[in-house]
Amino acid sequence: MYRKVAWGLPAFIMAGLIFYVSSLEKIELPLDLISFNDLLFHGAAYFFFGITLMVAAYPWNTYLEYPLRTYGILAVIGILYGLSDEIHQSFVPNRTCTVSDFLADSTGVMLALAGARMWIKKAKIDRA
Numbered sequence: 479m480y481r482k483v484a485w486g487l488p489a490f491i492m493a494g495l496i497f498y499v500s501s502l503e504k505i506e507l508p509l510d511l512i513s514f515n516d517l518l519f520h521g522a523a524y525f526f527f528g529i530t531l532m533v534a535a536y537p538w539n540t541y542l543e544y545p546l547r548t549y550g551i552l553a554v555i556g557i558l559y560g561l562s563d564e565i566h567q568s569f570v571p572n573r574t575c576t577v578s579d580f581l582a583d584s585t586g587v588m589l590a591l592a593g594a595r596m597w598i599k600k601a602k603i604d605r606a
Contacts, residue, residue, distance in 0.1 A: 486534040492527045493559060499523075500563050503572045520582035521589070528556050528590025549591050556587030 499505065531552045560583030568575035 485536050489527070489530040489534040492523075492530045496523055496527060496559075496563055497566070500567050500573070501570055503570060517578060517582040520579050521586035524556060524560055524583040524586030525590045526586075527559070528552070528587040529594065531556055531587070532591065532594045549595060553587060553591055556591075557584045560584055560587065 535548055535552060560580055563583065564575040564580045567573040567579075
């Protein structure tokens with residue numbers, strides 16, 4: 479049981495970091511020369527969150543045999559967390575809840591899961 483909790487710890491830490499950053503009233507973002515850099519940071523944060531969700535699911539999937547159902551559940555968890563994060567931001571002074579941020583969050587999670595799925599399939603082929 480403790481091992482399963484340990485595998486889930488990175489996802490809880492990442493969720494906590496996202497919540498903390500969302501609680502800040504003002505964030506100075508680097509890369510001012512790139513338009514839509516806020517969306518890049520949203521996507522990157524949720525990409526790493528998606529990876530940690532995959533890590534958290536590992537103990538329940540033997541030998542990296544993630545069924546498609548697992549990816550769906552992880553996608554729903556990541557997307558709903560992104561939605562809750564955007565709603566949370568609407569209560570923070572100087573922050574807003576935007577559809578574009580939510581879409582960037584969702585895209586980051588989906589890219590992480592799709593990339594992990596491709597990597598796992600390749601690893602299985604290389605082992606065979």
